[in-house]
Amino acid sequence: xxxxxxxxxMPLSMFIESFWYxxxxxxxxxxxLALPDGSVEVVINLGEEQIRLFNxxxxxxxxxxxxxxxxxxxYFVIDTAIEATTIGIHFKPGGIRMxxxxxxxxxxxxxxxxxxxxxxRANELRDELLAxxxxxxxxxxxxxxxxxxxxxxxxxNPSVLYALKELPHSxxxxxxxxxxxxxRKFNQLFKEEIGMTPKQFNRIFRxxxxxxxxxxxxxxxxxxxxxxxxxYDQAHFIKDFQSFSGINPSDYRSISGRHHNHAxxxx
DNA sequence: TATGACGCTACGGGATGCAA
DNA sequence: TTGCATCCCGTAGCGTCATA
Numbered sequence: 574x575x576x577x578x579x580x581x582x583m584p585l586s587m588f589i590e591s592f593w594y595x596x597x598x599x600x601x602x603x604x605x606l607a608l609p610d611g612s613v614e615v616v617i618n619l620g621e622e623q624i625r626l627f628n629x630x631x632x633x634x635x636x637x638x639x640x641x642x643x644x645x646x647x648y649f650v651i652d653t654a655i656e657a658t659t660i661g662i663h664f665k666p667g668g669i670r671m672x673x674x675x676x677x678x679x680x681x682x683x684x685x686x687x688x689x690x691x692x693x694r695a696n697e698l699r700d701e702l703l704a705x706x707x708x709x710x711x712x713x714x715x716x717x718x719x720x721x722x723x724x725x726x727x728x729x730n731p732s733v734l735y736a737l738k739e740l741p742h743s744x745x746x747x748x749x750x751x752x753x754x755x756x757r758k759f760n761q762l763f764k765e766e767i768g769m770t771p772k773q774f775n776r777i778f779r780x781x782x783x784x785x786x787x788x789x790x791x792x793x794x795x796x797x798x799x800x801x802x803x804x805y806d807q808a809h810f811i812k813d814f815q816s817f818s819g820i821n822p823s824d825y826r827s828i829s830g831r832h833h834n835h836a837x838x839x840x
Numbered sequence: 841t842a843t844g845a846c847g848c849t850a851c852g853g854g855a856t857g858c859a860a
Numbered sequence: 861t862t863g864c865a866t867c868c869c870g871t872a873g874c875g876t877c878a879t880a
Contacts, residue, residue, distance in 0.1 A: 744872080745872075745873065745874095746872070746873080756873080756874080757874085757875085760873085760874070760875090770873075770874070771873085772872085772873055772874080794862090795862080795863065795864090796862085796863095807862085807863070807864080808863095808864075808865075808866085811863080811864060811865075812864095812865085812866090821863085821864070821865095822863090822864095823863075823864090
């Protein structure tokens with residue numbers, strides 16, 4: 574399998590975590606659990622077949638060759654059999670707002686074809702990527718295309734940036750009080766920019782932190798993981814983990830895959 | 841259009857039980 | 861002892877409505 578990643582330069586780095594390219598990923602399992610991380614991803618399939626996913630209710634979603642994976646607080650399932658060659662843009666929380674006018678909460682827990690928002694530009698981008706010879710050239714194509722389509726001025730809302738920094742270890746009410754907005758106004762702004770409520774973001778961040786610790790640890794003591802991530806105890810940690818992933822932490826540890834946000838489904 | 845008041849819901853704190 | 865599951869209760873978070 575070939576996997577390449579690239580972190581774009583300023584000013585794109587304010588909005589985008591990384592570009593990635595994957596070729597020849599043929600795992601033994603046919604489906605993969607994708608766990609919520611609160612961010613948005615654009616995925617472009619460079620192969621022939623359409624992108625195929627399944628939501629939490631196991632409902633099939635066929636999405637053509639390009640899609641936006643909206644901010645998720647739910648898990649979904651990827652059909653790995655058709656994911657032969659793909660390239661993607663991993664946005665920072667709320668980062669995609671620089672490239673679309675619509676409020677991000679419309680994309681919560683959804684996948685939509687990229688052309689819904691980008692029109693003909695979506696297919697033009699895919700055509701240009703198909704013509705590129707190497708992943709490095711593709712990354713430059715993405716960089717150039719995104720820079721030319723960004724909404725100006727390229728800057729982020731300071732209140733939302735402050736909240737993103739503080740929410741993981743502060744109460745929502747404290748953050749809102751410091752910003753000096755009414756809770757309703759701030760929640761509306763946060764949902765438009767990030768796609769979910771401040772509390773949902775807080776919980777997702779903690780869930781992500783737990784998965785990172787599980788991935789890094791040789792011997793796992795679940796109580797330690799729970800406390801380190803800010804859960805009151807192991808019981809609440811498990812409950813939260815199941816609500817976000819549909820599986821319990823020990824199962825996750827035994828099936829976690831190519832990335833801590835992905836886990837192989839064996840049946 | 842923004843905000844205060846209010847009520848509902850979901851989450852967090854705490855306790856406990858069961859199985860391996 | 862550890863991991864998982866469930867329950868109860870108080871309250872933070874969030875949505876709705878009325879009002880300025």
